[in-house]
Amino acid sequence: xxxxxxxxxxxxxxxxxxxxxxxxxxxxxxxxxxxxxxxxxxxxxxxxxxxxxxxxxxxxxxxxxxxxxxxxxxxxxxxxxxxxxxxxxxxxxxxxxxxxxxxxxxxxxxxxxxxxxxxxxxxxxxxxxxxxxxxxxxxxxxxxxxxxxxxxxxxxxxxxxxxxxxxxxxxxxxxxxxxxxxxxxxxxxxxxxxxxxxxxxxxxxxxxxxxxxxxxxxxxxxxxxxxxxxxxxxxxxxxxxxxxxxxxxxxxxxxxxxxxxxxxxxxxxxxxxxxxxxxxxxxxxxxxxxxxxxxxxxxxxxxxxxxxxxxxxxxxxxxxxxxxxxxxxxxxxxxxxxxxxxxxxxxxxxxxxxxxxxxxxxxxxxxxxxxxxxxxxxxxxxxxxxxxxxxxxxxxxxxxxxxxxxxxxxxxxxxxxxxxxxxxxxxxxxxxxxxxxxxxxxxxxxxxxxxxxxxxxxxxxxxxxxxxxxxxxxxxxxxxxxxxxxxxxxxxxxxxxxxxxxxxxxxxxxxxxxxxxxxxxxxxxxxxxxxxxxxxxxxxxxxxxxxxxxxxxxxxxxxxxxxxxxxxxxxxxxxxxxxxxxxxxxxxxxxxxxxxxxxxxxxxxxxxxxxx
Numbered sequence: 001x002x003x004x005x006x007x008x009x010x011x012x013x014x015x016x017x018x019x020x021x022x023x024x025x026x027x028x029x030x031x032x033x034x035x036x037x038x039x040x041x042x043x044x045x046x047x048x049x050x051x052x053x054x055x056x057x058x059x060x061x062x063x064x065x066x067x068x069x070x071x072x073x074x075x076x077x078x079x080x081x082x083x084x085x086x087x088x089x090x091x092x093x094x095x096x097x098x099x100x101x102x103x104x105x106x107x108x109x110x111x112x113x114x115x116x117x118x119x120x121x122x123x124x125x126x127x128x129x130x131x132x133x134x135x136x137x138x139x140x141x142x143x144x145x146x147x148x149x150x151x152x153x154x155x156x157x158x159x160x161x162x163x164x165x166x167x168x169x170x171x172x173x174x175x176x177x178x179x180x181x182x183x184x185x186x187x188x189x190x191x192x193x194x195x196x197x198x199x200x201x202x203x204x205x206x207x208x209x210x211x212x213x214x215x216x217x218x219x220x221x222x223x224x225x226x227x228x229x230x231x232x233x234x235x236x237x238x239x240x241x242x243x244x245x246x247x248x249x250x251x252x253x254x255x256x257x258x259x260x261x262x263x264x265x266x267x268x269x270x271x272x273x274x275x276x277x278x279x280x281x282x283x284x285x286x287x288x289x290x291x292x293x294x295x296x297x298x299x300x301x302x303x304x305x306x307x308x309x310x311x312x313x314x315x316x317x318x319x320x321x322x323x324x325x326x327x328x329x330x331x332x333x334x335x336x337x338x339x340x341x342x343x344x345x346x347x348x349x350x351x352x353x354x355x356x357x358x359x360x361x362x363x364x365x366x367x368x369x370x371x372x373x374x375x376x377x378x379x380x381x382x383x384x385x386x387x388x389x390x391x392x393x394x395x396x397x398x399x400x401x402x403x404x405x406x407x408x409x410x411x412x413x414x415x416x417x418x419x420x421x422x423x424x425x426x427x428x429x430x431x432x433x434x435x436x437x438x439x440x441x442x443x444x445x446x447x448x449x450x451x452x453x454x455x456x457x458x459x460x461x462x463x464x465x466x467x468x469x470x471x472x473x474x475x476x477x478x479x480x481x482x483x484x485x486x487x488x489x490x491x492x493x494x495x496x497x498x499x500x501x502x503x504x505x506x507x508x509x510x511x512x513x514x515x516x517x518x519x520x521x522x523x524x525x526x527x528x529x530x531x532x533x534x535x536x537x538x539x540x541x542x543x544x545x546x547x548x549x550x551x552x553x554x555x556x557x558x559x560x561x562x563x564x565x566x567x568x569x570x571x572x573x574x575x576x577x578x579x580x581x582x583x584x585x586x587x588x589x590x591x592x593x594x595x596x597x598x599x600x601x602x603x604x605x606x607x608x609x610x611x612x
Contacts, residue, residue: 033102033197036095036176039073048093052177053077063088063180063188075178076189088188091119091177100171100206103199104135104150110191111139115182118149118195121175124156124166130175131156133168139190148198171206226260226343227252235350238268238276245280246288258346259297259312261320261331263354270353287359290316294357300346303329303339318357331355362482364398365390371479373488376406376414377430383418384427396484397439399458399469401492409492432456432493438485441467441477442565456494462532464539467558470494475554477561529569530607532559533600540597550589556596557581563603577603 053061063077077088105118117134124131133156135149156166176195180188223229227249230236239262243249252258268276279288293316303322306312307329311319320332329336334353341348360366365387368374377400381387390396406414417426431453444450444460445467452458459470467474469489476488536559544552563569564578577599584595 033106033200034097034099036097036105036195036197037092038194039067039071039192049073049090050093052089052091053087061085061088063090065090071193073192074189075180075192076187078187079180079182079185081183081185086183086185087179087181089119089177089179089181092175094174095176097173098171098206098208099151099173099197100169100203101201102170102197102203104148104153104197106196106198107137107147107149108144108193109137109139109147110144111141112187112189113139113141114180114184114188114190115139116190117179117181119175119177119179120154120168120170120173122169123172123174124169131158131163131166132177133157133166134179144193151203169206170203171208223342223344225252226258226346226348229341229343229348230262235264235266236262238265239263242268242276242280242288242292245282246285246292248289248292252345256298257300259299259301259306260346260348261295261297261334261351261355262348263295263334263351264337267334267351267353286362290357290360291354294318294320294355302347303336303349306349316357320355361391362480363391364396364481364484364486367479367481367486368398368400373402374400376403377401380414380418380426380430384423384430386427386430391483393483394436395438396453397435397437398481398484398486399433399435399472399474399489399493400486401433401472401489402475405472405489405491428454429492432458433489440485440565441474441487441561442567444469445562445565446567458493462562464535466536466539466555467562473554474558476557529563529566530604532563533604535559537597537600540593544593549593553584553589553593553596556593556600557584560584560596560599 049065051063051065053063060080060082061078062080063075065073065075067073075090079086079088105120107118109116115136115138117136120133120135121130122133124133133154135154137147137149139145151168151170154168156163156168178190178192180190224232227240227243230240230243240249243252278284279291294314296315297312297320298315301312306322307324309322311321313319322329322331322336324330329339331349331351332355334351334355336349337352338350341350365378365381368378368390381390390398416422417429434453435450435458436453439450445462448460450458450460461468467477469487470493471491472493473490474487475490479486479488536555540552540555543549543555560577560581564574564581566574569577580596580599584592584599587595
């Protein structure tokens with residue numbers, strides 16, 4: 001009995017030092033799942049963590065991370081709400097986890113009382129970019145704690161925009177990160193021991209689909225698309241290459257059906273030596289587009305219908321003539337090899353020679369017509385009887401207001417100007433936007449002013465990082481119009497916007513403020529590159545963050561164009577900047593803004609290094 005009492009006492013003493021079940025499940029060793037990272041040195045290096053602060057778009061927050069010898073990651077810095085900023089983050093390189101067998105994420109953290117986000121990426125995208133799924137967690141100042149975030153609580157988002165319809169797929173985790181963006185300025189500090197999962201075997205496990213090989217993939221039923229048919233038919237490899245070079249492949253991916261009179265490889269081979277090679281060069285893209293457009297009819301047209309028509313309409317504008325000649329069908333002199341190849345989005349007729357339209361003379365008028373954004377300006381030019389001037393031999397520079405610029409005028413103004421009795425005022429208005437000779441943006445800025453064909457002085461300057469002409473922002477510069485140059489502007493020069501149409505006659509007088517030649521400090525030659533870049537960023541960042549992405553991209557582009565033509569920089573640097581400005585034009589507004597911003601940041605970095 002005495003022995004039993006002693007044993008019982010010993011056992012009670014031992015048990016009193018063991019954790020309860022409630023305590024046990026919160027201990028680090030109580031997790032049941034997978035490890036994403038334990039922040040060991042080799043593991044951390046393998047995941048290649050990197051810092052991303054809000055400075056990427058103008059913010060002033062600073063954050064950094066380090067991993068201790070004990071395998072603890074410390075993410076710390078200072079959050080700033082200035083310049084529309086307010087976040088700091090770190091993220092891993094690409095990873096590959098299937099976490100669908102578990103319930104969620106388990107972290108061991110020691111924080112500062114602030115709220116943080118764990119971010120995960122899957123295969124979900126928005127506008128071609130990965131969606132970030134955020135799971136929010138709060139910390140206790142100075143205390144280690146375990147944090148559980150169920151996968152169901154992760155919310156989708158992209159660059160500050162909520163995407164409530166996006167759902168995290170834990171079977172395809174491709175990236176992880178930590179972020180603070182609680183809209184509170186000041187220092188922050190977060191320590192992380194590990195990132196794991198919990199609830200092993202309790203999730204809805206999702207087996208990844210095995211990617212089929214080309215031999216296993218079943219062939220789609222029904223006719224292929226026009227492009228797929230051309231790619232599969234070895235006779236059209238040259239035609240497909242030409243479509244790619246002309247950037248017309250996407251034209252065939254629209255909903256409208258098309259008919260293609262498709263030249264074979266042998267047809268292209270019959271062109272004079274060197275012709276095809278020249279056409280495929282980027283500088284000859286316009287001519288290539290013209291040639292290929294002559295081979296395309298907007299609509300699906302069978303041979304019988306084509307033969308029964310007076311002429312087949314083409315995208316290029318010149319109709320095709322189909323007729324029987326000596327027992328065969330001719331298409332503008334080319335022989336039809338095969339007809340009525342049915343495709344999902346149209347019809348192909350095969351021809352044995354390339355159709356060559358008459359080269360179009362490139363003029364200011366034809367360039368403006370093909371741009372599609374100057375319809376109001378072109379209508380005004382026609383009413384004013386100035387079309388011949390834009391097609392003449394005299395070289396001109398046109399500061400061209402867009403359709404949006406005319407639409408911003410007081411209601412009824414454009415209609416009033418187009419009336420026959422106001423033709424004199426209309427001519428004066430239009431010629432105020434034209435300067436004799438080809439004038440580049442750099443030449444204009446160096447001259448500070450130029451006299452327009454109406455006799456009005458146009459004033460050129462850099463104002464708040466933007467290239468302006470008499471107060472109107474120049475959105476795009478140096479468009480080659482053949483017999484002249486086009487600079488695209490955002491508003492109608494000298495128009496008194498406070499006047500309503502019909503209240504008094506229009507007078508294209510420039511205000512005293514516009515007539516005053518700006519001080520040298522407002523020009524490119526008076527501002528150094530750093531000042532120009534910082535000014536452009538100050539203007540662009542608020543626009544981007546408020547959703548005016550196109551305007552932001554235009555500001556950055558204008559800054560790069562002005563720098564490319566500034567004589568304060570050496571020729572090699574100007575040439576490089578000019579190439580960057582040109583390269584960005586092929587992107588959409590959002591990607592263009594980031595592309596240009598990255599270039600400006602890189603320039604600032606290089607200039608800082610050179611000064612150091």
